[in-house]
Amino acid sequence: MADAPYFANRMLSALSSVFTWATDQGLIPEGHPKPTLKIETYAEHARERYLTPEEFARLGAALRAVEPQNPAPVAVVRVLILTGARLREILHMKWAYVDLDRGIVFLPDSKTGKKPIFLPAAAVAILERQPHLVGNPYVFPGRRPGAPLYSLTNQWATIQENAGLKGVRLHDLRHSFASIGAGQSLGLPVLGRLLGHTEPATTARYAHLADHPLRLAVEAIGGEIDAAMAPQIAPAK
Template sequence: MNVSDLCDRYMLAAEAGAILTRFNRPKKASTLATDKGRISRHIKPLMGKKAVEEIDSRAVKRLISDITTGKTAKVVKTKLRGRANVRGGPATAARVADLLSGIMTWAVDEGIIQHNPVHRVRRFRSEARQRFLSNEELGRLGAVLVAGKDDKEKPFHPHAVNIVRLLCLTGCRIGEITGLRWTEIDFELKCLRLEDTKIGKSLRPIGDSAVMVLRAQNRVAGSPFAFTGSRRKVPYQGMAKEARRIFKAAGIAGATPHTLRHTFASTASGLGYSDGTIAGLLGHKGRGVTSRYVHRPDQALASAAQAVSEEINILLDPAKRKLEPVERSVSSAISNVDLETENRPS
């Protein structure tokens, strides 16, 4: 059996749900599509014809080197008018090697080979991205969202504007918001009951500001999605392009929709919330819905979600931000008076 045949067998098993992720769940369609691309554009061209038994650590190192130096880089036609710009580089080489390692591990489990030749082969590991928006950048972003158009007076898609605002206010992943269904929104308890996230089902409390954005979103008859695409049976598909336009109009460099998730976490940290609370707000593994008997959001998380959401909502509006210290001092004074009244002996 050659490597090409092995990859085909692996993909058949993955598509059947027999290959599990590190979260012990079958791979999603988007992940399968990415795997297919890496196999067809990198693995098969470089080692597809070689027998699986011939693949050793040296062959893996050559694969990594060839991808790193751009040997497989090219422009590939994908759809009628689409194309993919296949690039090399150390990060791409590392991801392809990780996929190959998964394929080889599966081959070991299936008794095809004795050991995984990718194990212990060194490859590039980038540092985790720490980019998040500053308060000033959030103010510029908020102004652009209110204007709803770029510097050439070209309007943004209304869905894109609301999605970016929700990403800021909830800390959700981009796919969790673009694919959000009306059935997953609990307006009464102010939470999202997400059915299919990176870790499975997840219950996320959200603040009043996020609830208001969702309530203002128009429902499209016949569509289950809060942000409906051009076809009613699919969600909105234009976020990649519109997000770049929005960030560019706000003069924000090096940011992606995922940066807004980091920004939410950073804001929560700045407000003094613990790592465990922040993990719960973001829906990290271990803090999602782990029991079918959990029906209400944790009250402490709900309170934190409200506070972080309101903080970011203020930062998105420069005018509100200027009033913030006064509002907070008044609020604090009222709270102190209430506390003193409560504790005053009758």
């Protein structure tokens, strides 16, 4: 599994947990070494991918193309893009959590505990169009009665291919949301609040992106000054 180091590490962790559980249940003798014990994990590097404006345009076209056949999955992807929320937070979102008048989703539990998800007007409009299924409390219901939409794996693969976004994960939509926020000079505390981060250090990974407007500004100013100081070419007679 060397060609899939991240998946290999997750698999190793899962197998280790299985053998720990089996030992606790008495299925494996106490003190018996776990077969995963001396297997080294692969080195992991933070993977952060941000969509460019041109890639957002291609993604929008791909979503419109598949929306008639897959309206619910497309709606989930759109909400992910517009809010920076995590996939499970949207898939497991119940109508009881949603306050469309205030534009907020109050999650009683998430990866970081209780969390509000703030909805822009475009996201509110998407949720307003979702049907309320009798007997199912979820905003995006699945095929099984009373269950949420389970996964977007197949649908995202199709959207990804049609948009020419090879290697882009659904989680990268969250990074893209954060990158735009940082580029708008919103400030890391505000951005961290929107993303539901509990530690400032988690949001700090986007600090370098906050310099983007300053870079554009200094290029504009510097370019004008440099042009004014450059030798002036006399017009041809």
